[in-house]
Amino acid sequence: SKTIPAWPLVNPDPMAIQKPSIAPGGVDQKGTPIRVMIVDDSAVIRGVIRRILETNEEMLTVASVGNGRQAVEELRRHGDIDVVILDVEMPEMDGLTATAEIRRRGFTRGDGRPVTILALSGYAVSTVETACIAGGMDGFLPKPVGLKEIQKAVRQWLPAIGSRAA
Numbered sequence: 001s002k003t004i005p006a007w008p009l010v011n012p013d014p015m016a017i018q019k020p021s022i023a024p025g026g027v028d029q030k031g032t033p034i035r036v037m038i039v040d041d042s043a044v045i046r047g048v049i050r051r052i053l054e055t056n057e058e059m060l061t062v063a064s065v066g067n068g069r070q071a072v073e074e075l076r077r078h079g080d081i082d083v084v085i086l087d088v089e090m091p092e093m094d095g096l097t098a099t100a101e102i103r104r105r106g107f108t109r110g111d112g113r114p115v116t117i118l119a120l121s122g123y124a125v126s127t128v129e130t131a132c133i134a135g136g137m138d139g140f141l142p143k144p145v146g147l148k149e150i151q152k153a154v155r156q157w158l159p160a161i162g163s164r165a166a
Helices: 014-018 043-054 069-079 095-105 124-135 147-157
Strands: 035-039 059-065 084-086 116-121 139-142
Touching: 014 116, 035 043, 043 059, 043 124, 043 147, 059 069, 069 095, 084 095, 084 147, 095 116, 095 124, 116 124, 116 147, 124 139, 139 147
Parallel strands: 035 059, 035 084, 084 116, 116 139
Antiparallel strands: none
């Protein structure tokens, strides 16, 4: 098992962060990868989360974008994303606005259920979490986030991986 360096990683490769990547493994009960999109205006944070996900055999990163508008476009183009880890505060289109648009458009994950949206915020206070859930997000991840927190949130919304995600 790989060890993840402390948050944040220093000097991540910006090219690797900008383009979608597929981590090894990543399957649900039907053998289909749990496809994750990371949305954050910080390339460093996207890189850290992508590297965290690369250590997990049940999830893989299929997209990494810098704002809510790009997230909506990625879902429109590809439509094969199960989980969106979505920063709350971003320029151009913030996480709550993006969530409203994602829900309005009815994007679904591989099993036909609404795409799972996990809020990501540096403000780990109950009022922010409550606003995110009220705004249509499914779960809340405080920054800095680690593999265990991501696994717990994903297990809650995609229980099929619960028995394998350790």
